Amino acid sequence: MAYHPLEQLINLHDGYCRPFQVAGHALLLVQDEGRPYVLVNRCPHMDARMDRAQVMDNHIRCPVHGIAFNLVTGVAQGPLAHCLKQLEKLPHAFEGTTIGVDL
Numbered sequence: 001m002a003y004h005p006l007e008q009l010i011n012l013h014d015g016y017c018r019p020f021q022v023a024g025h026a027l028l029l030v031q032d033e034g035r036p037y038v039l040v041n042r043c044p045h046m047d048a049r050m051d052r053a054q055v056m057d058n059h060i061r062c063p064v065h066g067i068a069f070n071l072v073t074g075v076a077q078g079p080l081a082h083c084l085k086q087l088e089k090l091p092h093a094f095e096g097t098t099i100g101v102d103l
């Protein structure tokens with residue numbers, strides 16, 4: 001397992017949302033309410049990339065069909081919540097002045 005830096009900490013801010021390709025994995029680094037999350041960049045609805053997702057109020061909203069997923073629980077909001085998979089998240093790590101993932 002190796003640490004892969006994604007971003008300088010100083011560049012993170014609420015609403016941050018940026019895709020990364022790391023060791024063959026499509027990832028999305030987002031931040032909301034001061035908390036960063038590393039997500040698999042694949043919407044649980046129809047596997048769309050969420051590069052242009054909206055991040056706010058503890059949720060990420062997929063740009064394709066607009067379903068919002070809770071960043072903490074990974075669960076979808078609304079009537080589809082019971083039939084969709086949860087967001088896939090990876091634990092993030094810090095090294096020096098960067099945030100990244102161990103893969």
Ligand code: FES
Nearest residue numbers: 043045046062065
């Ligand atoms: S593909 Fe994301 S909401 Fe449909």
